[in-house]
Amino acid sequence: MRRRTFVGAGVVAILGGTAACSGESDTSSGNGASGGTLTLAPLVPSQPWDLKDAGLGNNTQYYQPVYDSLLRLDTKAEPIPNVATKWSYDSTGTVLTLTLRTGITFTDGAALDASAVKKNLEHTRTGANEAAGQLKGIKDVEVVGADTVKVTLSAPDPSFVANLGSVAGMLASPQAIDAGTLKDTPVGSGPYTLDKGATTNGSVYTFVRNEKYWNADEFPFDKIVLKPLADPTAILNALRSGQVDGALITTPKNVDAARSGGLNILRYQPGDVAGVYIWDRDGKISKPLGELKVRQAINHAFDRATLIKSVYGGLGEPTAQVFNPISTAYDASLNDTYPYDPAKAKSLLAEAGYPDGFSVDIPDVGPIFPEAQAAMVQYLGDIGIKCKLVTVPSTELLNQLLAGKFAISYFSLASFRSWDTITIQARPDSLWNLFKNSDPELTALIDSAQNSTGDSQNADFKEINTYLVDQAWNAPWAVVENSYATSRRVKVTAQAFTPVPGLYNFTPAG
Amino acid sequence: MKTFLARRLLSGVVLVFVISSLTFVLMRLTGTDIARNIVGPTATTQQVAAKEAELGLDRSVVVQYWDWLTAAVRGDFGRSWFSGDTVTSSLTDKLPVTLSIVLGGLLLSAVASVLLGVAAAVRGGLLDRVVQLLAIIGFAVPSFLVALVLALFVAVEWGWLPATGYTPFAVSPSAWFESITLPSISLAVGAVAATAQQVRGAMVDVLRKDYIRTLRSRGLSRRSLLLKHALRNAAPPALTVLGLQFVGLVGGAVVVEKVFGLTGIGSAANSAASSGDSPLLMGVVVVMVTLVVVVNLLLDVAQGWLNPKVRVG
Numbered sequence: 173m174r175r176r177t178f179v180g181a182g183v184v185a186i187l188g189g190t191a192a193c194s195g196e197s198d199t200s201s202g203n204g205a206s207g208g209t210l211t212l213a214p215l216v217p218s219q220p221w222d223l224k225d226a227g228l229g230n231n232t233q234y235y236q237p238v239y240d241s242l243l244r245l246d247t248k249a250e251p252i253p254n255v256a257t258k259w260s261y262d263s264t265g266t267v268l269t270l271t272l273r274t275g276i277t278f279t280d281g282a283a284l285d286a287s288a289v290k291k292n293l294e295h296t297r298t299g300a301n302e303a304a305g306q307l308k309g310i311k312d313v314e315v316v317g318a319d320t321v322k323v324t325l326s327a328p329d330p331s332f333v334a335n336l337g338s339v340a341g342m343l344a345s346p347q348a349i350d351a352g353t354l355k356d357t358p359v360g361s362g363p364y365t366l367d368k369g370a371t372t373n374g375s376v377y378t379f380v381r382n383e384k385y386w387n388a389d390e391f392p393f394d395k396i397v398l399k400p401l402a403d404p405t406a407i408l409n410a411l412r413s414g415q416v417d418g419a420l421i422t423t424p425k426n427v428d429a430a431r432s433g434g435l436n437i438l439r440y441q442p443g444d445v446a447g448v449y450i451w452d453r454d455g456k457i458s459k460p461l462g463e464l465k466v467r468q469a470i471n472h473a474f475d476r477a478t479l480i481k482s483v484y485g486g487l488g489e490p491t492a493q494v495f496n497p498i499s500t501a502y503d504a505s506l507n508d509t510y511p512y513d514p515a516k517a518k519s520l521l522a523e524a525g526y527p528d529g530f531s532v533d534i535p536d537v538g539p540i541f542p543e544a545q546a547a548m549v550q551y552l553g554d555i556g557i558k559c560k561l562v563t564v565p566s567t568e569l570l571n572q573l574l575a576g577k578f579a580i581s582y583f584s585l586a587s588f589r590s591w592d593t594i595t596i597q598a599r600p601d602s603l604w605n606l607f608k609n610s611d612p613e614l615t616a617l618i619d620s621a622q623n624s625t626g627d628s629q630n631a632d633f634k635e636i637n638t639y640l641v642d643q644a645w646n647a648p649w650a651v652v653e654n655s656y657a658t659s660r661r662v663k664v665t666a667q668a669f670t671p672v673p674g675l676y677n678f679t680p681a682g
Numbered sequence: 683m684k685t686f687l688a689r690r691l692l693s694g695v696v697l698v699f700v701i702s703s704l705t706f707v708l709m710r711l712t713g714t715d716i717a718r719n720i721v722g723p724t725a726t727t728q729q730v731a732a733k734e735a736e737l738g739l740d741r742s743v744v745v746q747y748w749d750w751l752t753a754a755v756r757g758d759f760g761r762s763w764f765s766g767d768t769v770t771s772s773l774t775d776k777l778p779v780t781l782s783i784v785l786g787g788l789l790l791s792a793v794a795s796v797l798l799g800v801a802a803a804v805r806g807g808l809l810d811r812v813v814q815l816l817a818i819i820g821f822a823v824p825s826f827l828v829a830l831v832l833a834l835f836v837a838v839e840w841g842w843l844p845a846t847g848y849t850p851f852a853v854s855p856s857a858w859f860e861s862i863t864l865p866s867i868s869l870a871v872g873a874v875a876a877t878a879q880q881v882r883g884a885m886v887d888v889l890r891k892d893y894i895r896t897l898r899s900r901g902l903s904r905r906s907l908l909l910k911h912a913l914r915n916a917a918p919p920a921l922t923v924l925g926l927q928f929v930g931l932v933g934g935a936v937v938v939e940k941v942f943g944l945t946g947i948g949s950a951a952n953s954a955a956s957s958g959d960s961p962l963l964m965g966v967v968v969v970m971v972t973l974v975v976v977v978n979l980l981l982d983v984a985q986g987w988l989n990p991k992v993r994v995g
Contacts, residue, residue, distance in 0.1 A: 217764065217765055217953070218765055219764065219765060219766065220765065220766025221766070222766070225766060227721075227722055228722075300717075300720075300721050300725065300729045300730070300732040300733035300736060301720065301721050301722070301725070301729075301733075302721065302722045302724065302725060304729070305721070305724065305725050305726065305729055308726075308729075355761070355766055372775050372850070372945075373765065373767045373771065373772065373775060374765065374767070374772060374775060374776065374945045374950075375775070375847070375848065375944075375945040376847075399846075399847060399943070400945075401846060401943045402940075402953075403940040403941060403943060405830060405833070405941055406833075406845075406846050406940065406941060406942065406943035407943075409833050409834070409837060409838050409845035409846055409943075410845055410846040410847075410943060412838045412845070413837055413838045413841060413844070413845040413846075415844065415845060415846055415847065433838075565712070565714075566956075567712065567714040567715070567719070567956060567957075567958065568712075568714060568715065570715060570718050570719075570723055571715040571718060574718075574727075585723075586723075586724060596724055603723075603724060603725075603726055603727070604723075604724075
């Protein structure tokens with residue numbers, strides 16, 4: 173689904189390439205092998221070293237070597253201890269107390285203590301990028317003792333703790349933050365430091381061991397080299413000729429070529445759900461979409477199993493829900509709600525008062541997703557819904573969707589933990605609830621989920637999911653699958669909710 | 683000659699100014715939502731607005747342009763909106779990559795096209811027809827296809843040369859040479875085809891001239907006749923084509939750099955234009971236009987050296 177043109181790759185990276193968590197796991201480097209160099213090819217160019225300007229997803233690869241994070245995420249993206257050894261909420265779910273590991277210093281000698289954590293959280297949240305966005309709910313950070321920090325949130329955020337295991341929870345030297353030197357040089361307490369002599373910005377980044385790192389056993393490689401590559405052919409050639417040990421394969425047809433070239437392929441779900449998103453559920457700009465039966469008809473129109481093959485080259489799992497399979501809201505039985513049934517779809521349209529169908533404008537995403545667009549136009553055409561393509565430059569697509577110009581479109585949205593998915597698209601003020609649709613029943617369920625924990629919260633999540641499927645808010649097709657290729661020199665394990673495995677997940681082979 | 687050069691220099695400066703201004707305006711007219719592209723699809727509208735304010739995008743285009751221009755004439759091109767690196771350091775890193783492969787390609791095509799063109803003109807017959815056929819094929823095959831094939835076989839299958847990446851000359855001259863060989867060949871193929879035809883045509887014309895016959899009748903050696911008299915007179919039109927090729931090769935570098943994963947000026951221009959990274963794109967445009975102006979200037983000087991008639995006026 174990722175195209176060769178840069179514009180395409182860029183937009184796909186924007187549309188689907190962000191993850192709410194860093195790729196860190198609890199895998200211990202069991203085989204004891206160590207040393208050597210790990211060379212990876214990130215899909216995206218680097219972002220500024222200053223964490224307030226840091227993004228997530230693919231960008232995480234640049235930050236992981238130098239910056240340690242408050243928590244780590246295991247392979248299922250559950251938070252586990254790291255710099256912070258203990259954490260707990262108060263009864264309101266808005267005051268989080270973190271206990272820190274003692275004796276850690278940044279590579280410039282500054283101490284990693286409670287005030288350094290406070291400085292970082294307050295500094296990162298001043299930015300406008302994705303990591304900063306995850307910290308916007310912080311009301312106050314209080315230094316309770318040298319190793320204790322109290323974070324007060326303005327409202328309960330069920331994803332907040334996990335976010336501290338990603339870029340949002342990464343820590344830079346407070347001295348470097350004050351000096352304003354992070355723009356050019358990262359200073360952290362992570363397992364590696366940037367070797368500027370062996371680094372050319374934009375093409376090669378070399379990291380060497382931080383000899384003082386507290387947890388060096390978890391990082392078997394002596395050197396990490398990152399060489400960003402965006403072109404699918406360049407990626408494949410670099411892998412096959414042994415120039416890099418790991419890279420994301422961005423075009424399904426290259427997966428077989430990589431495998432036959434002697435590379436290992438790791439398949440996993442990065443946490444994106446793609447398909448037809450019905451944005452205008454109140455029928456503001458397309459009256460028919462305000463009818464439940466019309467939206468249900470759209471859901472019955474697609475042969476999802478076939479779409480997986482024709483659109484995603486077999487890399488994906490059919491779905492009818494926007495929550496991904498490892499989230500707590502997921503309910504496999506919901507996928508049977510709308511089987512492929514064009515006759516039923518037509519009769520539902522007739523019942524809703526559209527026996528001859530209707531026509532609707534959709535943004536022309538052909539340059540980025542040609543197969544998906546062709547499938548959408550054809551399947552909807554089969555039940556009498558005529559899609560009129562409106563040309564939109566790929567660089568303006570997000571803009572026009574967010575401005576509410578289209579009632580329905582093919583799209584791919586990030587779907588991580590249940591609460592993340594709700595925050596991204598289901599709340600009345602969610603950014604990707606484009607027409608700000610709401611319903612008292614749904615709002616009550618979301619409120620209840622936000623203010624509960626554990627099993628009762630998960631039950632609420634499932635109810636929200638069921639509501640969205642029953643109301644046919646969208647017509648999802650597939651849980652997207654990524655393919656990560658590695659050389660035989662290294663081993664890698666998958667990491668939930670992230671487009672690429674994290675640094676923790678790599679070990680030398682043999 | 684001095685006034686001639688001064689005039690060319692001045693028009694070059696005007697050209698840089700006009701093209702950079704146009705680029706700036708065009709960047710603002712496309713409607714690309716730069717702040718949204720930077721902060722990602724899940725950022726709130728407040729975050730996007732904050733980013734816009736941070737970048738100064740909320741001010742009028744005229745103010746933004748004036749800020750850029752006044753900083754640029756002092757040599758300060760700002761920082762990339764996406765990577766945060768200074769544009770000057772980015773260009774310093776990227777320019778050698780592109781120059782290496784473009785000059786490598788140009789050198790290759792100059793040598794190959796003179797050899798092929800002269801041989802075809804002098805020998806004629808079958809050789810001539812083969813060269814002409816090759817030229818047509820070379821002209822028709824796009825450079826990216828050559829690049830794909832070379833990368834697949836020479837680099838991946840046979841492992842003779844690196845498939846991607848660039849090694850600076852200062853780090854290792856031999857690795858530098860290896861890293862630019864395939865991209866340079868990819869670029870050169872089309873240029874050889876065009877220039878060889880030009881050299882051939884010019885040589886054929888010159889060899890028919892009366893003075894060549896006269897020189898030959900005076901008993902000049904074939905070698906001196908060809909190299910000293912015929913080639914020198916056939917060179918100006920070929921040199922003009924080669925100069926134009928340089929501009930073409932810089933354009934071709936955009937694609938070739940992608941295939942070989944090189945982070946040169948070409949790929950920077952491509953990515954900066956599509957993402958809306960205005961500071962970087964402006965830097966790239968200034969450097970590229972300057973490069974073209976300088977190359978044309980050098981070409982004029984070379985023409986003057988080859989042909990005294992040009993020096994007048």
